[in-house]
Amino acid sequence: MPKKIIALIAIVLLGTGLFFLLNHSNSDKLPLSSLDHHDHHHDEVKNEAIVDNHKTTPQTRKAYPRDHLASRLNDLQTPIQERVYAVRDLSLDPQESLGKKNLQDLIIFINSENPFMRDPEARDPHNFKSRQLQKEASLRVYGIKRINQDLNYKDAQRALNQIIQKSNDKALIRIAKQVLDAKKEGQDYFENIKKGILSLEPVAD
């Protein structure tokens, strides 16, 4: 009797396995290796959301070797998403020497010329180059946000003044000035402007 049950289970499992195989081959599904990769990608997205929801602490942030950071952030061969994570994970604690170095390198990066700023094609708003200019500028804006988030007013003032004085990007200078003004009042420019935009008379209503 037990042998019969084992045989039945084996048949059902084989049948189910066969069904899956047929199902995948009949519906032009991806091979299993691709599906594994696909699922893994979903897991990554989930993990990223978790990191986002749990504020990264200074202890978990990395301190990059000085020689590498600015060049890494400027490396157009590195996908922009990876560079966003590099900025996110930076330790910017001005009390620590590596945090101080990271901050200085971040400022150097923010002040470095946008590689598409002088590209004539980037001046056409329908051109892909203008999108790339916008992405590179956005990474610098995120750097300013990190400074605003992690530093007290005095340290942020010192850092943002370097951007206000040395950047050749007029929009970044405007942002740095407004961030500083809001921080002086105990407010967050990024939150205020987002809420302001959301309270605009909506086009989509």
Added chain:
Amino acid sequence: MNISLMKLSLACLLLGLVSTTQAANYFDKAENCLNVADIKAVDSHFEQFQNFSNTSKTQVCRGDMDEKWFEVVRSTLALQRLNVTDVLQRDANDDMTLRPIGQKDWWTYYTQRANQYVIEPSRCNGNPNVVAFVYPFFRGSINLCPRFFEMDSASQIEVLMHEVRHFDGHSHVTCTQGNEEGNAGACDRQIKQGGSYAVSVQANVELSYVDQLNFADRVLAESSAIYSVNNKFNSLPTVKATDYVYASNDKAEVWRLPKGKPSQAEFVTALDDAAAIYGNGSQFTVYPVDTTKDAYRISKGFKTLATAIGAYANMYNADNATERKAYGAISYYGMGSIVKDNNLHTFCGTQATSMTSFAFNSGNIKALPVLKDSEGADKMFIMNDAGDLYEFNCNDNSGRLSTAQTRSVLPAETATAFAFNANDAVVLTDAGELKAYNLKTNSYEGIISGETNWISASPLKVYNVFDNDLK
């Protein structure tokens, strides 16, 4: 035994079938298949999509259709889901949820302006870096060039929304300021004119809340919006946050008074009936004095009725007119609660999906003042008829509610009270007066309004965008 095994086998087969129709994440560029049912839901509008939805399959995958059309359908389906996927809108029935997004309907906006795609028209050949364009006189048709398909999902959505705004007659102007000064057709005049760049900015801010996008793409959407705000308008948009007291009176009027400037009171609206209004950050829940009338929720501009009115209003509306007379104080700030028969009803515990009731045994609940904790966050207290204040706490792990008396007191005549900071509070008295109250000295500091017919008062921070001439 055989029957059990057959059931097991059937369950396995069903599991296999279910696994083939799992929900797709259309914001994910790596998504390999699209659900045919989702395509069918939009193919009466985008008729070109019927080429892919007329199939007996439950999904169509990359190999089943042209790679570029796959991208077009995927990004369109992602755009359709923009309304329903953001983290702030998920808790539509949560009384405490702030909803700054305000139920914008981007899908309706988009489908009112677009109904077909032209993939790689000949004009794309003129410049390999062009992304997309429209001819304003060919309303509905969006031309997509090869670069469009290389873009990340959020950028594709922003491009589509930006382009269709041109069908409304919004064209760009020459930049008169900033990095692109002198550049023709690269700026809009003012963000408040609602042109294509205003749409890009609004869309990007909203995309920054979409939890189906990964963290980096959300960061880039937010940062891109802020960069555009400071680069793409010839008048610089700046924002000012102002604290207001919103108050309703027995004439069914709603007024708002800027904090510290009561003389600048502004009339907001006239309600259908005299009512108490309670803010939750971006909307008001309105409880008419006449208990035969139902409670409702409305946008902070008192223009748009909300479909989800929250659990407290639902509880109130479920009772009849006589039962409604047993309701007392209500608060949507801090922990939030609604009082009925001296019982507090609120949500407590990480898994709480229904309200918990708590009997208050230290007198009659007179008010639910919302003051600030040491970190400046809203904290709701219970005030009894003697003016004593009690902390109201929820142990999230156990789901247990408790109270603890504080050393603070408020005037016994308080009907409603809330604070803007550790010092300054607003008190609505039983006599219908609005007064400024100092929480440090425990004394009134003045009259906010000389009227004595106020029914309710609620705080609201309002963010105003101003266009600043840069010349």
